[in-house]
Amino acid sequence: MPAEIDAIDMKxxxxxxxxxxxxxxxxxxxxxxxxxxxxxxxxxxxEEGYIKAQVVIVxxxxxxxxxxxxxxxxxxTLSDEDRAKFxxxxxxxxxxxxxxxxxxxxxxxxxxxxxxxxxxxxFIFSTLLKLPGVVDVxxxxxxxxxxxxxxxxxxxxxxx
Amino acid sequence: MPAEIDAIDMKxxxxxxxxxxxxxxxxxxxxxxxxxxxxxxxxxxxEEGYIKAQVVIVxxxxxxxxxxxxxxxxxxTLSDEDRAKFxxxxxxxxxxxxxxxxxxxxxxxxxxxxxxxxxxxxFIFSTLLKLPGVVDVxxxxxxxxxxxxxxxxxxxxxxx
DNA sequence: TATGAAAAGATAATCCC
DNA sequence: GGGATTATCTTTTCATA
Numbered sequence: 001m002p003a004e005i006d007a008i009d010m011k012x013x014x015x016x017x018x019x020x021x022x023x024x025x026x027x028x029x030x031x032x033x034x035x036x037x038x039x040x041x042x043x044x045x046x047e048e049g050y051i052k053a054q055v056v057i058v059x060x061x062x063x064x065x066x067x068x069x070x071x072x073x074x075x076x077t078l079s080d081e082d083r084a085k086f087x088x089x090x091x092x093x094x095x096x097x098x099x100x101x102x103x104x105x106x107x108x109x110x111x112x113x114x115x116x117x118x119x120x121x122x123f124i125f126s127t128l129l130k131l132p133g134v135v136d137v138x139x140x141x142x143x144x145x146x147x148x149x150x151x152x153x154x155x156x157x158x159x160x
Numbered sequence: 161m162p163a164e165i166d167a168i169d170m171k172x173x174x175x176x177x178x179x180x181x182x183x184x185x186x187x188x189x190x191x192x193x194x195x196x197x198x199x200x201x202x203x204x205x206x207e208e209g210y211i212k213a214q215v216v217i218v219x220x221x222x223x224x225x226x227x228x229x230x231x232x233x234x235x236x237t238l239s240d241e242d243r244a245k246f247x248x249x250x251x252x253x254x255x256x257x258x259x260x261x262x263x264x265x266x267x268x269x270x271x272x273x274x275x276x277x278x279x280x281x282x283f284i285f286s287t288l289l290k291l292p293g294v295v296d297v298x299x300x301x302x303x304x305x306x307x308x309x310x311x312x313x314x315x316x317x318x319x320x
Numbered sequence: 321t322a323t324g325a326a327a328a329g330a331t332a333a334t335c336c337c
Numbered sequence: 338g339g340g341a342t343t344a345t346c347t348t349t350t351c352a353t354a
Contacts, residue, residue: 013216013218013223016215016216017215017216017218018213018215019213019214019215020180020214020215020216021214023330023331023332024331024332024333025330025331025332033338033339034338034339034340035331035332035333035339035340036333036334036335036338036339036340036341037338037339039332039333040338043333049219049222050218050219050222050223051216051217051218051219052217052218052219053178053179053216053217054179054180054181054214054215054216054217055176055177055178055179055180055214055215055217055310055311056173056176056177056180056211056213056214057211057212057213057214057215057310058173058177058210058211058212058311058312059209059210059211059212060312062209062210063173063210063312063314064315064316065312065313065316068260070230070262070269072300087306087307090306090307091306091307093317094311094312094313094317095313095316095317096307097307097308097309097310097311097312098305098307098308098309099305099306099307099308100228100302100303100304100305100306101302101303101304101306102230102300102301102302102303103300103301103303104300104301106300109230109300109302113312113313113316114316115316119316140232140262140263140264140266140269141262141263141264142260142261142262142269143260143261143262143263144260144261145258145259145260146247146250146251146259146260146261147247147250147251147256147257147258147259148257148258148259149257149258150215150217150257150310151215151218151254151257152218152220152223152225152254152257152273153225153254153255153273154223155224156224156225156255156273156274156275156279157253157254157255183345183346183347184346184347184348185345185346185347193323193324194323194324194325195324195325195346195347195348196323196324196325196348196349197322197323197324199347199348200322200323203348
């Protein structure tokens with residue numbers, strides 16, 4: 001049973017969500033602790049799953065993915081087996097970064113990377129529409145990305 | 161003028177996108193280099209902007225954000241000044257993780273975190289709809305998250 | 321120009337209080 | 338939680354190809 005986290009843990013998470021290359025000593029100083037307790041807190045945050053991973057964020061455009069698309073997918077009702085097949089397929093396609101089931105008119109929402117429009121059009125017909133249960137795809141193509149972060153707020157704000 | 165990256169660089173990025181806590185020595189071994197050249201490659205990848213950041217991924221649900229929403233926003237035509245205001249506002253709201261301008265019926269797409277439905281409803285009326293130019297918000301609430309990665313594929317796949 | 325071995329410096333991890 | 342120690346890793350240097 002993971003204990004609750006306190007204000008110092010939150011500060012640590014806040015800092016590490018922005019720069020995980022900070023040393024324990026530097027983090028410690030910024031949150032007002034000395035090295036060892038700060039290090040122990042970080043370990044605990046990892047063990048208890050508050051920190052899920054430490055990764056590097058790569059420039060997608062520099063790597064040739066000029067397009068980012070949100071694809072809304074309409075699906076037929078699926079057997080458990082087909083549902084598993086669908087998610088397995090999604091998982092094996094690296095250009096699909098995110099997959100959610102959603103409320104509303106459509107049934108799933110995907111975030112997809114593509115090098116260009118030609119590739120994406122082919123992808124829809126030769127891959128997406130052939131996944132189990134998929135009957136329709138509606139694509140929302142992003143033009144400019146004005147904000148993009150993985151940093152979660154450390155508490156939901158009140159509004160004015 | 162940043163040089164192109166080669167197959168070894170790609171392998172390094174692939175590994176670091178999944179686990180950035182690997183030591184240089186371990187990375188070096190896995191890509192078939194010794195420490196120093198591997199280390200220099202990582203430096204270069206940072207300097208040239210292929211690696212944009214090193215961060216920790218935090219469990220949003222454990223931190224109380226039970227809801228994730230894609231909000232499609234319809235906007236009036238904006239002056240440059242109002243557009244700047246809009247983006248400034250977006251940037252200052254930590255619950256908005258991503259913001260894109262998009263093609264189609266709506267004009268912007270936001271990824272938003274919320275602790276619960278009540279909070280989100282208030283957020284729409286007291287914050288979103290008061291941003292400069294916003295005239296309509298259509299929300300797509302996610303139910304389950306079956307895939308979520310920040311790892312970009314190292315080359316677009318061909319399809320079968 | 322790029323590599324690898326090895327030294328120097330910094331940081332992470334452990335121990336004891 | 339803090340201080341000090343040890344183990345490990347990062348970063349620089351330098352010789353080599």
